[in-house]
Amino acid sequence: MNIVDLIPFNGKTAFLERKGYRTYPVAYLELKQRMLKTETYLKTKRVKKGDKILIQAPNSVAYVALMLACLRSGIIVVPLDLHTSPQLRKRIADEVKPKLIFTELGNFENIIKDLKENGSVPETFKEDIAEIVYTSGTTGVPKGVVLTHENIYSNVKALKESFGFRLKCISVLPLSHMLEQTVGLFLQLSNNSTILYPHSSRYSELIDLIRYKKINIMIAVPGILEGLKRAVELRGKSFARLLGWRFRIIGVGGADMPKELEKWWSRRTLLLQGYGLTETSPLITLNLPFRKKKYSIGKALKNVEIRIKDDEIQAKGLNVMKGYYKKPEKTKEVFDGEWFKTGDIGEIRNGYLYFKGRLKDIIATKSGLKAYPIDIETELNKYVKESCVIEKNGNIHAVLIIEKGEPKKIVEEVNKKLEAHQRIASFSIWHGQFPKTPTGKIKKFEVSKAVEHPILKQKNPLHSLLESALRTSIRHNVPLASVGMDSLKRMEILALIEEQYGIELNERDITPKTTAKGLENLIKKRKKISYYDFKLPKLHFLGEIIANLIMRIFCRIHYIKTEFKGIIAANHVSAFDVPVIASSVKTKYAVAALPYIIGVGTTSRYHKIRGFFIRHLLNTYPFGREVGLDNSLRFTAHLLDEGYSIMIFPEGGRTTDGKMHKFKEGIGFLAVNTDAEILPVKTEGLYKILPYNKFVPKFRHVEVKTGEQFKTGKVSYFKATELIEKRVRSL
Numbered sequence: 001m002n003i004v005d006l007i008p009f010n011g012k013t014a015f016l017e018r019k020g021y022r023t024y025p026v027a028y029l030e031l032k033q034r035m036l037k038t039e040t041y042l043k044t045k046r047v048k049k050g051d052k053i054l055i056q057a058p059n060s061v062a063y064v065a066l067m068l069a070c071l072r073s074g075i076i077v078v079p080l081d082l083h084t085s086p087q088l089r090k091r092i093a094d095e096v097k098p099k100l101i102f103t104e105l106g107n108f109e110n111i112i113k114d115l116k117e118n119g120s121v122p123e124t125f126k127e128d129i130a131e132i133v134y135t136s137g138t139t140g141v142p143k144g145v146v147l148t149h150e151n152i153y154s155n156v157k158a159l160k161e162s163f164g165f166r167l168k169c170i171s172v173l174p175l176s177h178m179l180e181q182t183v184g185l186f187l188q189l190s191n192n193s194t195i196l197y198p199h200s201s202r203y204s205e206l207i208d209l210i211r212y213k214k215i216n217i218m219i220a221v222p223g224i225l226e227g228l229k230r231a232v233e234l235r236g237k238s239f240a241r242l243l244g245w246r247f248r249i250i251g252v253g254g255a256d257m258p259k260e261l262e263k264w265w266s267r268r269t270l271l272l273q274g275y276g277l278t279e280t281s282p283l284i285t286l287n288l289p290f291r292k293k294k295y296s297i298g299k300a301l302k303n304v305e306i307r308i309k310d311d312e313i314q315a316k317g318l319n320v321m322k323g324y325y326k327k328p329e330k331t332k333e334v335f336d337g338e339w340f341k342t343g344d345i346g347e348i349r350n351g352y353l354y355f356k357g358r359l360k361d362i363i364a365t366k367s368g369l370k371a372y373p374i375d376i377e378t379e380l381n382k383y384v385k386e387s388c389v390i391e392k393n394g395n396i397h398a399v400l401i402i403e404k405g406e407p408k409k410i411v412e413e414v415n416k417k418l419e420a421h422q423r424i425a426s427f428s429i430w431h432g433q434f435p436k437t438p439t440g441k442i443k444k445f446e447v448s449k450a451v452e453h454p455i456l457k458q459k460n461p462l463h464s465l466l467e468s469a470l471r472t473s474i475r476h477n478v479p480l481a482s483v484g485m486d487s488l489k490r491m492e493i494l495a496l497i498e499e500q501y502g503i504e505l506n507e508r509d510i511t512p513k514t515t516a517k518g519l520e521n522l523i524k525k526r527k528k529i530s531y532y533d534f535k536l537p538k539l540h541f542l543g544e545i546i547a548n549l550i551m552r553i554f555c556r557i558h559y560i561k562t563e564f565k566g567i568i569a570a571n572h573v574s575a576f577d578v579p580v581i582a583s584s585v586k587t588k589y590a591v592a593a594l595p596y597i598i599g600v601g602t603t604s605r606y607h608k609i610r611g612f613f614i615r616h617l618l619n620t621y622p623f624g625r626e627v628g629l630d631n632s633l634r635f636t637a638h639l640l641d642e643g644y645s646i647m648i649f650p651e652g653g654r655t656t657d658g659k660m661h662k663f664k665e666g667i668g669f670l671a672v673n674t675d676a677e678i679l680p681v682k683t684e685g686l687y688k689i690l691p692y693n694k695f696v697p698k699f700r701h702v703e704v705k706t707g708e709q710f711k712t713g714k715v716s717y718f719k720a721t722e723l724i725e726k727r728v729r730s731l
Helices: 028-044 061-073 086-096 108-112 149-162 178-190 203-212 222-235 239-243 259-266 328-333 373-380 407-417 444-450 461-470 487-501 516-525 540-554 577-584 605-618 629-641 666-674 717-729
Strands: 013-019 022-027 052-055 076-079 100-102 129-134 144-148 168-171 194-196 217-220 249-252 270-276 283-286 304-309 312-317 339-349 352-358 386-392 395-401 426-429 555-558 567-570 589-593 620-622 645-648 678-684 700-706
Touching (some): 013 061, 028 061, 028 108, 052 061, 052 086, 061 076, 061 108, 168 178, 178 217, 178 283, 203 239, 203 629, 222 239, 222 249, 259 270, 283 304, 283 312, 304 339, 352 373, 373 395, 373 407, 395 407, 407 426, 461 487, 461 516, 540 555, 540 577, 540 605, 555 577, 567 577, 567 666, 577 645, 577 678, 577 700, 605 620, 629 645, 666 717, 678 717
Parallel strands (some): 013 194, 052 076, 168 194, 168 217, 217 249, 249 270, 395 426, 555 700, 567 645, 589 620, 589 645
Antiparallel strands (some): 270 283, 312 339, 339 352
16 A cells, blocks of 8 residues: 555646746656656665655755655655744754755756666555654644555545546645645545645735646635735725636645635635644544535535544544654643543534634633633634633733734623633734744644734834744844845745735845845835736737738838747837747737836826727737836746747837837846746848838838747846847847
């Protein structure tokens, strides 16, 4: 029995692999080849069945191929969350003693590409250890959960029998998390589905990718769904328009789902909640399509039994772990015979499980009655952004994240709705975000430790944001890199800034030398993004017919027909440029233009009307800071992925004197970030047909010259711009 046996490897596209802004398909056959070559690589490193490897890397096809190679070969995988500190990683490595540690897989494809595919692997048995997964937990003491092949296999097989659809899935959880592995990876691959790993946690990127790549399903935790909901509402457009009509299924687990959040998503998607722990591989229960119950966390999966004993949810089945690695006493503590004690409170009604909170979070009040924090938090969250209820000095203490309203009045209002033993005795205000596990559970032990005063002093909002991301105090003039900002934390900071301030900063804006003060200045200078609805007009062929008719009347074109896909960089001399170039280059195309040219970011009625016709007749879309460079770039990359060529005029406007002017660096930015082929094009004669500020064309001959296509490579934007300009001028 081996988990990899569930994957048929006969589907079409296994992954959409992101490289920078571009997305490339990886077929199931290629995935299998990478897995077999990785097995050969592991053999060269003398890693054999029963040995352990430790992986701490971002989600990628290389990560998946490595994991599958290990599982098929009986090698034990120890996956670690990206945010695991070097100190904790060393402690875990000292405990499991891995043969290899992988922290960087970016170049792994090149390392294995010339290796032969492995021919044979040792037999694996159901009781063999597949993984040791260290729980981040809410207690701060990680334990290694020992999962066998049977544990994970049984969970995936039960899911496949109930949910065997081929879908296109976007993955937002780390592969170190068992929910992502079981539901987001193994289940999807067993169904011949397609998986996309985004490079960024920014909600704007998730929204665009879901729509552009026609995603059907996402596996998430409540924290991600809350952030995505806010990002959707910030755009001010309909859900279907932003995310597409195909995005209809969300699988959610890992933490309790607030009722208001569940309502919001349930009205727009098929929301399927599940429940489980790393110790149960991970799912115990799941709401299935057309058999779901509101506010329930589902029915027990096949081969899993559940019961409530002393208010606690307990489970037994083939999915329950072998135990905690090298911790027999800890293992004994969580078992009652064959039953695994989850530590969670719940109740079963008509076979459906309902979550009530954590046993250790129960507050024994002075009246002798028990108060469940989740009940109090549910009421508080109707008035505040988020809350965390803990015990302080024998009383109920609420820690609040407030967006608006007076905290004292909020607490008084909530207390009116609570029973006497549930009422809040004191409260604190929390600035920034609560410390959470990767699955979105609040680390209450950290909150309890931090809360020392009833009301905390108001902080600079940006400092609060940075402290929530970097988990440390911030000083105004200290470089952020010196207090823990790495490339991953930088992406988290960018996402939080976009969400809180409604602006977009580029990754290159935040350097190792950037301080909180410098970041504050950047935010002040940057204008809010206009959330443009990027799409190509569906009736642009009418414009092409009109343009071609006018062009054929006035132009006598000389050219050599060129087949091409990539970026067409040309000089800009006339309103006829687009149809003339399109007639000489065999490709389907779109035109990238400065936002004001198509009426974006202007109040002028003339510019708006002109922009409407330019967009619809010439298949044009905006590219520039006014609509967000990242937004523009993602849409451009998507068009390139779909086989479009992008026509761009790097001078930034039509020539007023017939001469070619200096190219703007936008072309270099585009070329470097999309890694696309560049076709230099130069037209001669068009300026005499219809010069700047003239409206009646003349009859003339036109020549279209095309150069040799090339790539700029990974050079600076300025260097790339100079290179492209030189190639166009030389024609």
